[in-house]
Amino acid sequence: MSGVDTGVRMGELMGEDILEIENLSVRFPRRYGPVSVLDNINLSIGSGERLAIVGESGCGKSILGLAVSDLLPSSAVANGRIEFLGTDVRSMSKSRRRSIRGQGIGIVYQDAMTSLNPGMSVGSQLTQVCKRSGAEATPAELLESVRLGETRRILRAKPYQLSGGQRQRVLIALALARNPRLVVADEPTTALDVTVQAQIMELLLNLQSNLGFALLFISHDLALVSEFTQRIAIMYAGQIVETGLTTEVLQDPRHPYTAGLVSASVSLEEGDDELKSIPGQVRRPESFLEGCRFRDRCERVTEICSVRPRVEEEPGRDFACHHPYAKTASVGRN
Numbered sequence: 149m150s151g152v153d154t155g156v157r158m159g160e161l162m163g164e165d166i167l168e169i170e171n172l173s174v175r176f177p178r179r180y181g182p183v184s185v186l187d188n189i190n191l192s193i194g195s196g197e198r199l200a201i202v203g204e205s206g207c208g209k210s211i212l213g214l215a216v217s218d219l220l221p222s223s224a225v226a227n228g229r230i231e232f233l234g235t236d237v238r239s240m241s242k243s244r245r246r247s248i249r250g251q252g253i254g255i256v257y258q259d260a261m262t263s264l265n266p267g268m269s270v271g272s273q274l275t276q277v278c279k280r281s282g283a284e285a286t287p288a289e290l291l292e293s294v295r296l297g298e299t300r301r302i303l304r305a306k307p308y309q310l311s312g313g314q315r316q317r318v319l320i321a322l323a324l325a326r327n328p329r330l331v332v333a334d335e336p337t338t339a340l341d342v343t344v345q346a347q348i349m350e351l352l353l354n355l356q357s358n359l360g361f362a363l364l365f366i367s368h369d370l371a372l373v374s375e376f377t378q379r380i381a382i383m384y385a386g387q388i389v390e391t392g393l394t395t396e397v398l399q400d401p402r403h404p405y406t407a408g409l410v411s412a413s414v415s416l417e418e419g420d421d422e423l424k425s426i427p428g429q430v431r432r433p434e435s436f437l438e439g440c441r442f443r444d445r446c447e448r449v450t451e452i453c454s455v456r457p458r459v460e461e462e463p464g465r466d467f468a469c470h471h472p473y474a475k476t477a478s479v480g481r482n
């Protein structure tokens with residue numbers, strides 16, 4: 149948690165918090181023993197806020213999205229609090245949890261083909277979700293709100309008869325059927341080509357500003373994230389290493405991991421002959437390091453890094469590092 153005694157938390161600046169995660173840890177004991185694949189996560193989202201979760205593959209972004217949506221696999225063991233609209237979701241009965249989730253949290257995944265039921269028409273899937281969540285809108289209206297033309301044909305179609313972009317719009321319509329206060333979008337456009345990707349992002353953002361839900365946007369793509377989100381949390385190996393306003397974090401990273409991601413992304417955009425990337429790769433959970441989990445890849449590493457770094461709290465910014473980069477005087481350079 150940030151700014152405990154002095155500052156105002158960012159979520160509060162955006163309106164009241166609708167989601168608060170406190171000391172959340174997730175393990176897969178049968179696979180990785182006592183290692184936490186999500187380790188002591190603290191995070192909140194304000195009403196109507198757009199928050200990005202960023203990090204390399206295997207850092208735990210999707211597991212965090214699943215935990216928030218109460219969809220963790222049964223082999224996962226979770227500890228900590230996840231409070232949605234003021235209620236601790238994890239302490240409720242299964243059926244109550246399902247109804248809260250059904251009415252408050254919508255989910256859009258990358259892979260529409262596996263998120264949709266392949267044997268069932270789009271219309272039946274929408275009807276089912278509308279019924280379950282007591283939606284006021286009809287399936288046809290939902291398809292119109294995600295700007296799918298040819299509504300009648302699409303209602304009758306099976307998922308495989310649609311294009312990737314159309315399927316992604318159907319997923320968004322299903323999320324809207326839940327009257328969401330929060331939408332978790334996990335790499336929602338990764339599988340699409342660039343033009344369609346831009347259209348889907350624009351749709352999601354239009355709906356977000358018209359309907360006012362908060363957006364938890366999981367992505368690898370710093371360009372998308374900087375265009376579309378207000379706040380960012382950087383994850384490495386199951387831990388949040390830095391949070392703050394998206395523009396400030398990306399322009400003036402304090403954590404060496406964030407700095408590495410930013411320079412790799414800039415290098416990619418500028419089409420450098422030799423792509424700058426962070427040396428090495430994310431370890432598998434069974435070999436996560438004690439102390440700072442990033443230390444084997446970090447250019448600033450010293451002995452102290454085998455001790456877990458505290459979370460430093462500055463106004464509007466948290467980071468967990470023994471050797472952070474100094475704050476640049478003028479954010480907004482370049």
Ligand SMILES: Nc1ncnc2c1ncn2[C@@H]1O[C@H](COP(=O)(O)OP(=O)(O)OP(=O)(O)O)[C@@H](O)[C@H]1O
Pocket residue numbers: 176179185203204205206207208209210211212221223432433
């Ligand atoms: N069902 C599972 N059982 C055991 N381990 C799992 C399971 N699901 C995920 N994991 C592990 O949890 C860790 C985090 O995975 P996660 O899918 O959240 O990463 P990610 O950041 O979303 O990566 P990507 O960018 O590739 O989607 C990985 O080490 C993964 O192997």
Ligand code: NI
Pocket residue numbers: 209210211334
């Ligand atoms: Ni993922």
